[in-house]
Amino acid sequence: MIIMGTARHVPANGSLVTTYLLARCFCDGVSAAKSREVLPTSKVLPMRLMPGPSGLMKLPYIGTALMFAPFSRHSPENFGALVADLHEKYGPVFKSRLGKDYSVHTDNAEDAEAIFRNEGAFPLRRLMTLSKVFRERNGLPPALGTVSGPAWQELRSAINPLLMKPSVCIHYLPAQNHVADDFVNQLQNPTLSPDAQSELLFKFALESIGVVCFNQRLGFLDPTTCDSPDRLELLHALKLCLKSIFLAMLGMERRYLRTADDAFYRSYENAMKLIRQRAMIYVRKIVQDVNRTDLERPAQESNLLESMLTKGNLQMEKVLAIIDSMLIGGTDSTARNMTLLIYNLAMNPEAQERAAKEVHELVGLNDPITPEALAKLVYLKACVKESMRINFPLANGTERSLNIDTVIGGYLVPKGTSVIMSSSRSSLDARYFSEPKKFLPERWLRREGEVVRQDSEDKKCHPFAYLPFGHGARGCIGRRFAEMEIYVGTAKLLQKLKITVDPKYEGLKPIYTPFITPEKPIPFIFTARQR
Numbered sequence: 001m002i003i004m005g006t007a008r009h010v011p012a013n014g015s016l017v018t019t020y021l022l023a024r025c026f027c028d029g030v031s032a033a034k035s036r037e038v039l040p041t042s043k044v045l046p047m048r049l050m051p052g053p054s055g056l057m058k059l060p061y062i063g064t065a066l067m068f069a070p071f072s073r074h075s076p077e078n079f080g081a082l083v084a085d086l087h088e089k090y091g092p093v094f095k096s097r098l099g100k101d102y103s104v105h106t107d108n109a110e111d112a113e114a115i116f117r118n119e120g121a122f123p124l125r126r127l128m129t130l131s132k133v134f135r136e137r138n139g140l141p142p143a144l145g146t147v148s149g150p151a152w153q154e155l156r157s158a159i160n161p162l163l164m165k166p167s168v169c170i171h172y173l174p175a176q177n178h179v180a181d182d183f184v185n186q187l188q189n190p191t192l193s194p195d196a197q198s199e200l201l202f203k204f205a206l207e208s209i210g211v212v213c214f215n216q217r218l219g220f221l222d223p224t225t226c227d228s229p230d231r232l233e234l235l236h237a238l239k240l241c242l243k244s245i246f247l248a249m250l251g252m253e254r255r256y257l258r259t260a261d262d263a264f265y266r267s268y269e270n271a272m273k274l275i276r277q278r279a280m281i282y283v284r285k286i287v288q289d290v291n292r293t294d295l296e297r298p299a300q301e302s303n304l305l306e307s308m309l310t311k312g313n314l315q316m317e318k319v320l321a322i323i324d325s326m327l328i329g330g331t332d333s334t335a336r337n338m339t340l341l342i343y344n345l346a347m348n349p350e351a352q353e354r355a356a357k358e359v360h361e362l363v364g365l366n367d368p369i370t371p372e373a374l375a376k377l378v379y380l381k382a383c384v385k386e387s388m389r390i391n392f393p394l395a396n397g398t399e400r401s402l403n404i405d406t407v408i409g410g411y412l413v414p415k416g417t418s419v420i421m422s423s424s425r426s427s428l429d430a431r432y433f434s435e436p437k438k439f440l441p442e443r444w445l446r447r448e449g450e451v452v453r454q455d456s457e458d459k460k461c462h463p464f465a466y467l468p469f470g471h472g473a474r475g476c477i478g479r480r481f482a483e484m485e486i487y488v489g490t491a492k493l494l495q496k497l498k499i500t501v502d503p504k505y506e507g508l509k510p511i512y513t514p515f516i517t518p519e520k521p522i523p524f525i526f527t528a529r530q531r
């Protein structure tokens with residue numbers, strides 16, 4: 001059985017939608033042979049004919065190395081620009097070597113839709129082999145990114161109700177307000193260098209996810225403790241882990257597969273061990289409380305960790321695996337997207353003023369953000385969405401290993417192949433968004449007494465063209481928390497401060513670490529808002 005994404009080789013008069021619908025019919029049990037019968041002039045070509053880098057670049061591993069400096073102008077941090085160049089050269093669908101195997105790249109939202117709709121019960125991304133190797137060598141149970149199939153589902157279904165439920169998220173709103181207040185207080189310091197501002201955003205993200213993981217403050221935003229050697233060590237370890245995982249995923253590093261003595265692997269392992277050791281310190285206190293019979297327990301989830309241990313019925317090692325994933329997955333991601341949002345608000349003063357006005361009207365000048373106000377901050381939320389559209393969080397987008405043979409761009413891509421869906425390009429594509437290069441939060445607003453741009457109703461806006469948190473059962477598990485942290489952090493910032501930036505910083509050059517970040521920290525200017 002095959003499924004079809006875009007069919008660039010369908011008859012010229014056959015619309016894409018019709019083709020897709022026909023393809024869906026085939027999925028319902030009609031064979032591949034029949035599919036070709038129904039689309040007589042479509043030529044489903046074998047994957048070996050798919051365009052892509054040729055010659056030595058077709059070789060496993062060597063092909064990957066040759067795509068990067070010193071053989072090209074791209075470093076791994078410029079992976080987004082590299083893939084963009086390849087799309088320009090080879091078109092919307094091409095293949096490249098990422099490590100041992102071929103990966104297919106597509107920037108068609110229709111392909112993304114076809115792939116996601118057929119991903120089955122156990123969606124699969126390429127596994128994070130570096131983390132997998134670490135866990136196996138240390139006799140640890142798998143983490144979310146290192147496992148697939150029923151084992152992944154078992155882990156995910158135990159924590160989905162805890163992490164994806166809005167009531168659990170809202171439970172942390174008071175704590176997030178405090179974290180955001182501390183962040184804004186530190187941001188007002190006019191002597192902060194651009195590097196220090198960038199580091200502060202990272203600390204904000206870590207403190208925010210830390211309070212969720214451990215139900216206590218970690219001290220990253222307290223001026224008296226934030227630069228203590230043990231905290232800086234933890235920050236460094238988190239950054240190192242993420243970067244190492246990214247390099248390994250690109251296929252840039254593979255020696256670690258052979259030996260535990262490899263220097264790249266050693267530094268990753270040491271960082272992971274440090275993170276686990278620090279996490280244990282915070283976890284121990286909560287475990288002691290969970291085991292106490294004299295403490296009255298509230299009926300509502302009082303904190304995530306306690307819920308995982310009691311209601312989720314997870315063993316301690318599995319809980320720690322989840323905490324690792326949350327700390328590593330939830331810091332760079334939120335910090336970098338906040339940075340880009342701050343940048344976009346600075347570059348678009350009208351949007352910034354409208355968002356600030358909304359905050360002042362719904363929250364006031366000093367008050368904390370309540371659940372009711374949070375629900376109504378629609379313009380601020382539209383700014384967050386628009387910022388991630390215009391500066392997509394990842395170099396490309398979500399990846400899936402096909403669980404079924406699939407036709408992509410007219411080529412038959414075999415089951416098991418990894419497909420990278422370039423949302424970073426489709427988010428900026430005029431096929432899917434009107435005036436795609438403009439920062440227009442209004443495009444996301446619904447008709448609720450809001451001034452709505454005509455194109456918010458635009459049929460062009462394909463739901464699979466913009467997926468910053470991925471999609472479906474394997475979509476980002478931290479999405480609700482990430483969004484809440486960004487909304488609260490930004491609302492608190494706009495409540496007090498005005499953001500400006502020298503116009504010479506117009507035209508951002510992003511790099512990926514692996515989340516989007518400016519090539520060099522941008523010196524933002526934060527000034528108190530006039531009362």
Ligand code: HEM
Nearest residue numbers: 325326329330333334393469470471474475476477478482
């Ligand atoms: C703006 C912030 C964030 C962005 C843009 C983001 C984006 C993503 C994306 C694109 C995926 C892959 C989804 C898919 O394959 O369909 C993902 C997965 C994941 N994210 Fe996030 N993320 C963010 C914040 C967070 C936070 C705060 C956490 C921690 C709670 C987190 C933890 C994870 C985990 C554990 C996975 C793997 C899920 C699985 O394999 O089942 N992320 N994220």
